[in-house]
Amino acid sequence: MSAEVLVVDPDRATQQLLRLNLGQAGHAIACCADAESALVLLDEQLPDMLLLEWDLPGQSGEALVRRLRALPRTRDLPVIMVCARRGELNTVLALESGADDYLAKPFSPRELIARIHAVLRRRAPHVGPGAVQMAGLRLDPGTRRVTAGARQIALGPVEFRLLHYLMHHPERVHTRSQLLDQVWGNHAILDERTVDAHVGRLRSALQPSGHGEHIQTVRGAGYRFVSAGARSRRGRQATL
Known part of the structure; x- marks a missing residue:
């Protein structure tokens, strides 16, 4: 570690x-x-x-x-x-x-x-040893690195754990309360707005590589990681 x-x-x-x-x-x-x-x-x-x-x-x-x-x-x-x-x-x-x-x-x-x-x-109870790769992003807990091709993306420890959890559970919607338990640990006593702040920082860090749109807000529910970005989804819809 x-x-x-x-x-x-x-x-x-x-x-x-x-x-x-x-x-x-x-x-x-x-x-x-x-x-x-x-x-x-x-x-x-x-x-x-x-x-x-x-x-x-x-x-x-x-x-x-x-x-x-x-x-x-x-x-x-x-x-x-x-x-x-x-x-x-x-x-x-x-x-x-x-x-x-x-x-x-x-x-x-x-x-x-x-x-x-x-x-x-x-x-960090949910940062396991295995690397995960999805949507052009590679996250490696062993080296604590997130890369998009040759580009290395700098993340703080919380944003790293948040991305790790979302990428290991793609497409699934997670409430703020669930993310607090799974990313911060069920011992954490924090305001749910803390999740919003860290999601915002995660999106900002992913934006230069074009991956910010993969962190999707589901209104009234929470957040999820989508394997296809907004532009890709719009492109597919246009060809249907």
């Missing part, structure tokens, strides 16, 4: 150590030193996982998590908080702030990697 991980830690030595160990485990790593830099990077592209130091300059890691959880775009971003502080109270504070897991320093790279995989499995 490979993932894009954003490491937020002011210590350069820690950044280099995590970049080395997580990179060897097959993960793609980006690093920054503070909350404001993290927010800039998150605005540009959502990673699959945020690995966050509690003690940051300026805004603390705990405050950053609370801020991210208040925003629809980053509300479900997986977060592991790390800190040299040990004890039950610190673990409770980290989890109550919205972190998915808490890891006290020092920790072994093996334990960190196991925890990353565990959080990703909980957050």
